[in-house]
Amino acid sequence: MAGMLYALVALGFVLIFKASGVFNFAQGAMVLFAALAMARFAEWIPQWTGIENQIVANLAAFAIAAVIMFMAAWLIERLVLRYLVNQEGTTLLMATLGIGYFMEGLGQSFFGSEIYRIDIGMPKDPVLILEKTFEGGVMVNPEDLIAAAIGAVLVAALAIFFQKTTTGRALRAVADDHQAAQSVGIPLSRIWFIVWCVAGVVALVAGMIWGSKLGVQFSLATLALRALPVVILGGLTSVPGAIVGGLIIGVGEKLSEVYLGPFVGGGIEIWFAYVLSLVFLLFRPQGLFGEKIIDRV
Amino acid sequence: MFYRENGQFKTSYRADQQIFPISQDRIAVLAILAFAFIGVPLLASEYLFNAILIPFLVMSLAALGLNLLSGYCGQISLGGAAFMAVGAYGAYNFIMRVPGMPLPLALLLGGVCATVFGVFFGLPSLRVRGLYLAVATLAAQFFADWVFLRIKWFMLDNASGSAAAPHLELLGQTIQGDVPRYLFCLTVLVILALLSKNLVRSAIGREWMAMRDMDVAAAVIGIRPMYAKLSAFAVSSFVLGIAGGLWGFFYLGAWEPAAFSLDLSLKLLFMVIIGGLGSIMGSFFGAAFIVVLPIALNQFLPGSPACSAS
Numbered sequence: 001m002a003g004m005l006y007a008l009v010a011l012g013f014v015l016i017f018k019a020s021g022v023f024n025f026a027q028g029a030m031v032l033f034a035a036l037a038m039a040r041f042a043e044w045i046p047q048w049t050g051i052e053n054q055i056v057a058n059l060a061a062f063a064i065a066a067v068i069m070f071m072a073a074w075l076i077e078r079l080v081l082r083y084l085v086n087q088e089g090t091t092l093l094m095a096t097l098g099i100g101y102f103m104e105g106l107g108q109s110f111f112g113s114e115i116y117r118i119d120i121g122m123p124k125d126p127v128l129i130l131e132k133t134f135e136g137g138v139m140v141n142p143e144d145l146i147a148a149a150i151g152a153v154l155v156a157a158l159a160i161f162f163q164k165t166t167t168g169r170a171l172r173a174v175a176d177d178h179q180a181a182q183s184v185g186i187p188l189s190r191i192w193f194i195v196w197c198v199a200g201v202v203a204l205v206a207g208m209i210w211g212s213k214l215g216v217q218f219s220l221a222t223l224a225l226r227a228l229p230v231v232i233l234g235g236l237t238s239v240p241g242a243i244v245g246g247l248i249i250g251v252g253e254k255l256s257e258v259y260l261g262p263f264v265g266g267g268i269e270i271w272f273a274y275v276l277s278l279v280f281l282l283f284r285p286q287g288l289f290g291e292k293i294i295d296r297v
Numbered sequence: 298m299f300y301r302e303n304g305q306f307k308t309s310y311r312a313d314q315q316i317f318p319i320s321q322d323r324i325a326v327l328a329i330l331a332f333a334f335i336g337v338p339l340l341a342s343e344y345l346f347n348a349i350l351i352p353f354l355v356m357s358l359a360a361l362g363l364n365l366l367s368g369y370c371g372q373i374s375l376g377g378a379a380f381m382a383v384g385a386y387g388a389y390n391f392i393m394r395v396p397g398m399p400l401p402l403a404l405l406l407g408g409v410c411a412t413v414f415g416v417f418f419g420l421p422s423l424r425v426r427g428l429y430l431a432v433a434t435l436a437a438q439f440f441a442d443w444v445f446l447r448i449k450w451f452m453l454d455n456a457s458g459s460a461a462a463p464h465l466e467l468l469g470q471t472i473q474g475d476v477p478r479y480l481f482c483l484t485v486l487v488i489l490a491l492l493s494k495n496l497v498r499s500a501i502g503r504e505w506m507a508m509r510d511m512d513v514a515a516a517v518i519g520i521r522p523m524y525a526k527l528s529a530f531a532v533s534s535f536v537l538g539i540a541g542g543l544w545g546f547f548y549l550g551a552w553e554p555a556a557f558s559l560d561l562s563l564k565l566l567f568m569v570i571i572g573g574l575g576s577i578m579g580s581f582f583g584a585a586f587i588v589v590l591p592i593a594l595n596q597f598l599p600g601s602p603a604c605s606a607s
Binding site: 090093231232278281 | 367373424425428429431432433435436439440442443559563566574
C-alpha cells in the first residue's frame, strides 16, 4: 500500500514546515540521498570489516546514514538557511529547491547512480488475515504492516516531542515568526539544525522502506512531488493530517487508476491526486487538520 | 542605478507620466533596442543565435509572463511550463488544422488557449494562497503533461508523439535562417514587454500589486479579488502561451511533451526570483542568467559533466 509510504514522506514535509515555516522541496532528494547512503554502506561494511551478519551491517549502515544526514543538516543550516532568516516563504522555497538539486547530484556522484537494493529482511509474502471474520479474508502484505507500524511509532514520538518538550515549543515559535522567536531568546540556528536532523531521520526511514520495496533509484527523488498533495490534503501543519492524507491519496490514486483510468487512456494517477486535493482545497483551504487560517489586516 | 533624476523637472502631466520618466532611461532603452535590431544581426554568429540569443529572448518573454503573475500579483505559480505547453500545442493545432492560418494569428490563438487554461487553473487562487497555491498550480503542470502525452488528437494523431514546427511564413515571406527568426522573436518580445510595462503602471497593475501586498486590505478598499487575481492569471498565461509557441516553433523546431516539463517551470520561477519579483527589467536579467550560465560553465569548465545536467 503506497499510502503509508506517502505518509512517511509527507511527514518530513510537515515536520520542516511546522517547525521552521519552510516548505522543503528538498525532501525527495533527502529521501534519495539517505537511501543511497544506507544502501551503499550496507554493501560496503561487510566488505571492509568482514562482518557477515546482515543485521549488524544494516544497523551500522543505518547509523552511518543518520550521521551523514546530521552532517547535511548542519551544512544546510550553516551555508544556506543562516543567511535567509526572516526572508519570504518563496525565497526559502527556492533555496530548498537548490539544495534538492545539489543533493541529487552529490548523492549520485558519491554513491553511483545505479539501482541498489536495501535488504532489511522484511517478509515479502502476502498473508491472509481475518479469514474467520468474513469469507476469503483480506490479503495483506506484512511489509506494509511493518511500514505502517514504523509510521505510527514515528508519529507518536514526534507528537510527544512537539507538544511536550521545551524544544518542541521553541520549534513552533520559530515557525510562527523568526524574528519574534529570536527576540525572546530562542537560538534559531540550533533549532533549525534540530529540525533538519529530525527531517533527515524521517527521510532515512522513508528511504529505507521505499528502498527495500522498490530498490533505491533516481525516481525516489520525484516521490516528494507525489507526496505534495498528501500534505495539502492533510494540512501543512498537521502530523496526523499527513498520515490520514497519505492513506486517502494512496487509496484514491489506485482506485482512480483502476476505475477511471480505462475511460481516459490510463496513467492518470499522477495528476489525480493533485486534482483531488485541489477540489478539496476549494472547500477547506487549510486542509483536513490544518490550523484555521485567520486573516489580519 | 548609475544616475539620479536630479534636475529633470517636469512641466506637464504628460511628461510626468510617460513610460520612462528619466531621460537617461529613454536613451538607454532606445540604444539597446537599436543595437538589438541592427547591431546584433550584423555581429552575431550562427551558434550565438541558436544556442543563446533565441532561447534568451523566448525565455525572457516567458519570465516576463510569469513575473506578471508571481511578481506583481504575488501568486506563486509552479505551472509556467504547462501554460507554455498549452500555447505551443494550441498554436500548432491552429496552424496545422486551419489552412492558410497566418503565423501571428496562430500564435495569438495559442495564447488565447493558454489564457482559458490559465484562468481555469487560477480559480483555486481565490481560496488558497502562498505555498498552497504553488502546489495547486503543480496540478496544472501534471495535468498538461498528461494531456499532451496521452491524447493523440493534440498531436494530429501523429504516431511518433512529437510535434514538428510547420513551415513558418509571414506576409508571404518564409522565415528561415537565424536572423529572421531572431528578429521575429525580438519583435514579439518588444511589443509584449512594452504592453506589460504599460499594464503594470496602469490601474490594473496597481490592483495586482495591492493584491500582492495584502489581499485582505485590498479587498477592504474595494478591489475585487476575483477580478484582480483572475486577470493576472489571464494576462500571465497569455504571455506564457505566446512564449510557448515561440519556444516550440522558433527554438525547438520539433518537440515532445517532455519539453515542457516541471523542470522548465522551476527554471522559470528561478528566473523570476533571481531577476527580481515585480520587475520587468529583472525578467531579462533572470532569463540571461539561467540560459547563459550553464552554457558558460560548460565552456569555461571543461571536463565537468555535472554542469551540463542543468
